Amino acid sequence: MRGGLTSTFNVQITIEDGTSDERSYVVTIDDITDLVQAQRSTAWADVARRIAHEIKNPLTPIQLSAERIRRRYGKVITEDREVFDQCVETIVRQVGDIGRMVDDFEQRLSETPLYGHFDSRLLGQAFGNIIKNASEAIEAVTGEDDYHGHILLKAYQDKDQLIVEVIDNGKGLPGDNRQRLLEPYMTTREKGTGLGLAIVRKIVEDHGGHMELHDAPADFYNGRGAMIRMVFPATSPDAVVKADNNTTEELQA
Numbered sequence: 315m316r317g318g319l320t321s322t323f324n325v326q327i328t329i330e331d332g333t334s335d336e337r338s339y340v341v342t343i344d345d346i347t348d349l350v351q352a353q354r355s356t357a358w359a360d361v362a363r364r365i366a367h368e369i370k371n372p373l374t375p376i377q378l379s380a381e382r383i384r385r386r387y388g389k390v391i392t393e394d395r396e397v398f399d400q401c402v403e404t405i406v407r408q409v410g411d412i413g414r415m416v417d418d419f420e421q422r423l424s425e426t427p428l429y430g431h432f433d434s435r436l437l438g439q440a441f442g443n444i445i446k447n448a449s450e451a452i453e454a455v456t457g458e459d460d461y462h463g464h465i466l467l468k469a470y471q472d473k474d475q476l477i478v479e480v481i482d483n484g485k486g487l488p489g490d491n492r493q494r495l496l497e498p499y500m501t502t503r504e505k506g507t508g509l510g511l512a513i514v515r516k517i518v519e520d521h522g523g524h525m526e527l528h529d530a531p532a533d534f535y536n537g538r539g540a541m542i543r544m545v546f547p548a549t550s551p552d553a554v555v556k557a558d559n560n561t562t563e564e565l566q567a
């Protein structure tokens with residue numbers, strides 16, 4: 315326990331060969347708290363994705379059947395017609411709500427692993443800034459009764475590029491001079507420093523990548539909001555494994 319938090323360590327002790335009365339030991343202590351936490355989160359995310367998928371599967375047939383009942387039997391029902399209409403309407407509406415709710419916690423991440431050379435601390439900082447911006451853009455939407463904020467994360471490979479997209483249905487990016495938002499001190503928020511995107515850009519470019527600022531795609535909650543895309547060079551899985559081994563060797567040496 316350190317500062318109220320439990321940390322997990324991996325300790326390895328190797329005995330160096332030497333004369334019998336003079337032995338040296340190499341002790342390596344690795345803090346693997348983040349790794350263990352990441353594995354746990356991945357496992358949970360995986361379960362959530364499977365459940366979401368299983369819940370969504372029957373929704374379309376339920377919706378289509380309800381609509382079919384309405385079309386087919388709506389004409390012939392004369393008694394209690396209002397009740398009939400109301401019930402069908404409720405089924406269709408609630409099924410739609412379930413679908414949207416399930417979408418809310420469904421990140422669309424690539425099924426196959428994406429390989430690249432990354433500094434996880436810096437990337438975490440970059441993603442954090444982008445997601446903070448997205449949530450602020452959602453908070454900036456006011457005076458709409460039926461509004462719900464949504465943020466969608468996507469990560470996938472396209473040829474030799476790894477693409478990460480953060481899409482929100484917030485107030486949207488300004489029409490003009492978008493690229494300038496990537497410069498330091500460009501802000502439209504009263505309490506903003508305007509450093510967020512400039513830092514993200516630096517991190518992405520230091521990883522050999524680039525950034526693009528787009529409107530959210532038309533099929534994402536009627537195309538309102540922003541889509542921030544980060545494009546990184548992909549690495550072959552072999553290269554990543556080799557690099558890992560090198561680092562381990564260097565560390566152990």
Ligand SMILES: Nc1ncnc2c1ncn2[C@@H]1O[C@H](COP(=O)(O)OP(=O)(O)OP(=O)(O)O)[C@@H](O)[C@H]1O
Binds near residue numbers: 448506509
């Ligand atoms: N998802 C988004 N939707 C709408 N506008 C955005 C979005 N992300 C960034 N912006 C615009 O880009 C500007 C610059 O963003 P940046 O993160 O650099 O600074 P900031 O968010 O204003 O301040 P800070 O990050 O220091 O809190 C924002 O003020 C906002 O106008």
Ligand SMILES: [Mg+2]
Binds near residue numbers: 509
């Ligand atoms: Mg910001």
